[in-house]
Amino acid sequence: MQWNKDAEQAVAKVPFFVRKRVRKRVEAEAQQGGAAMVTMAHVTACRQRYLHHQEDEVQGFTLEACFGQSGCPNRIDTGEDLTKRLESLLRSHNLKEFMQSRVSGSLKLHHEFRVTMADCPNSCSRPQIVDIGLISASLPVRGGSPCSECGACLAACREEGITLAGPETGPKFDWQRCLACGQCVKACPTGAIAFGLTGYRILLGGKLGRHPQLGRELSGVFSAETTLAIIATCLSHFKAENRQGERFGEVLNRTGFSFLAPYTLKPL
Ligand code: SF4
Ligand code: SF4
Ligand code: SF4
Structure with a gap:
């Protein structure tokens, strides 16, 4: 329109x-x-x-995504449309009623629990500054074909995360630098690099407001099932530990992340 x-x-x-x-x-x-x-x-x-009538507009959570599904060439296809499953998980936690029980006065839109998905590490939808942010990710692995040493992967990688070790050994990846964006796989003309573990990176507790902070990332790339299980655990923790309408980031600053063991945080 x-x-x-x-x-x-x-x-x-x-x-x-x-x-x-x-x-x-x-x-x-x-x-x-x-x-x-x-x-x-x-x-x-x-x-x-x-x-x-802002309270009438509050639904307890927001779930947003980038424009990846509209045909963005950078999109990483995880083979899953997580949106519907995430929405039903968020709905099942009755977050509006929960926040009404924690907040004094009427609910405002900024009280909503925010979840944002980005279909690649470019993160156009800003998953770093919401309660839970997901970034689609695919780790590169050595493919079955020989490396021609054409250098296309080196040019494609904006993180300088690849070195070449000869036609037989092929590319080596620096896991401290790699953001699992998949660009080197798309650039490789021979199939010497392939898509490996594909799923989601998870960021927790980002927020803006008076004391802004970026979400802390869990180490690893997680399957859809594990991602949903981690989010369910986070929602339960948020509800059990919330004081007076705190954001998830404030809850995590107070309680730490041990409730999520055995998962660990990616070093800063
Ligand atoms: S986050 Fe990535 S996939 Fe999504 S719109 Fe931005 S560039 Fe495209
Ligand atoms: S997946 Fe992305 S960041 Fe990782 S090595 Fe390939 S191009 Fe670099
Ligand atoms: S891994 Fe692929 S893109 Fe990189 S140098 Fe070898 S053939 Fe070229």
Whole structure:
């Protein structure tokens, strides 16, 4: 649906963590009203509702993703669409009711538990600054074919994470540098590098606000099943340890990560 210039400019000023949702809502309301184009009047009506009835708009969590599924060439295909399963997991924890029991006064959108997915380490959807961030990842492995020493993988790797060790041995990976982006695999013309363990990197406890912090990353790349199990454990921990509506990052700063053993944090 088309937006006029004023409406576009107005929605661009909405805080980023609710912008997508507001945009969707404005469009739906304009469509329901039979409009052919979104105008400032639609934005204003929706803004009034958000400002004066914000608690009604709170659903307890947000689940966002980057534009990878719309055809981004950098996307790492994990073979799973985790979104639906994640949404149903988040829903099953009744986070709105839970936050209502912890927060004094009415619930605001910033109280929602935020989960964000990025389909590659470029992280356009900013998974580092939300309660739980997921980054699709694929570790490179030595493929079955000989290496022609063409250097395409060296050029593709922005982390300088590869050295070549001759046609037989082929590429060697520096796991301290590798971000599991898969670019070297896509660049290799001979199949000397292949996709290895593919799944998700997990970041926990990122936030903005008065005391911003980046999420801490667990060591490793996790399957969809393990990722969902880790998130379920995190949600239970969040609910058991939360004091007065703290963000997950604040809970983790107080309790540490031992509840997640045997998983460990990636060194900073
Ligand atoms: S995070 Fe990666 S896959 Fe997603 S939109 Fe950005 S570049 Fe594309
Ligand atoms: S997966 Fe990405 S970061 Fe890792 S070695 Fe290949 S190109 Fe470099
Ligand atoms: S691993 Fe592939 S891309 Fe890298 S030098 Fe060898 S043949 Fe070229």
